[in-house]
Structures are given as C-alpha cells and as structure tokens.
Amino acid sequence: MSKILDIAHDMAKDLVEVGAMDEVTMRTVESLCLPEKKVFLPQDIRRIRTTNHLSQPVFALISAFILHQAGLNRTDFFDL
Known part of the structure; x- marks a missing residue:
C-alpha cells in the first residue's frame, strides 16, 4: 500500500472508532486500499x-x- 493510502486507511479507522463513519463506508475504504493483485506467470x-x-x-x-x-x-x- 502506498503511504497516502496507509494514512487514509488509518484516518478512516479513527473515524469509525469515534462514530463519524459507519462500517459500510469503512469496508468501501478498505476495498480501495487493497494492494494490487500480483499476477503469477x-x-x-x-x-x-x-x-x-x-x-x-x-x-x-x-x-x-x-x-x-x-x-x-x-x-x-x-x-x-
């Protein structure tokens, strides 16, 4: 994951903890922060x-x- 995505993911987790973001939105953020899938030859x-x-x-x-x-x-x- 890139540094920016790491920061965004940490901020989103903090927002969920304080109740400012719901779990559905958190799952969306997590899906966007996934690393690229490696292709195996x-x-x-x-x-x-x-x-x-x-x-x-x-x-x-x-x-x-x-x-x-x-x-x-x-x-x-x-x-x-």
Missing part, C-alpha cells in the same frame, strides 16, 4: 512449487483447499 508458480518441494498434484490440492477456505473456486479466477 507459469514460471513463477513452478518456482514456488519446486522451492517448496511440492508435486503438481499436491500443489493443486493445497491451492484448491485455500480457495475453498476463502469461499472461492477456480472459476472466480479463470474463464473455464
């Missing part, structure tokens, strides 16, 4: 997998489990 994924000594099936299983825990599925990320 196939070679990045392979490097991560091999560095952690994981086979492709095990890596896929772990990835699916993480998505499931977050309430997401592969179609949220890929056009299948």
Whole structure:
C-alpha cells in the first residue's frame, strides 16, 4: 500500500472508532486500499512449487483447499 493510502486507511479507522463513519463506508475504504493483485506467470508458480518441494498434484490440492477456505473456486479466477 502506498503511504497516502496507509494514512487514509488509518484516518478512516479513527473515524469509525469515534462514530463519524459507519462500517459500510469503512469496508468501501478498505476495498480501495487493497494492494494490487500480483499476477503469477507459469514460471513463477513452478518456482514456488519446486522451492517448496511440492508435486503438481499436491500443489493443486493445497491451492484448491485455500480457495475453498476463502469461499472461492477456480472459476472466480479463470474463464473455464
């Protein structure tokens, strides 16, 4: 996050604490302050997998489990 977004996020949290901002607006501010999503190229994924000594099936299983825990599925990320 950039320095400016950090400051804006801290100010918004303070405003919620004193009752000057509601939770819905805070969620909007938080969504705007999220860092950019990193794009992983196939070679990045392979490097991560091999560095952690994981086979492709095990890596896929772990990835699916993480998505499931977050309430997401592969179609949220890929056009299948």
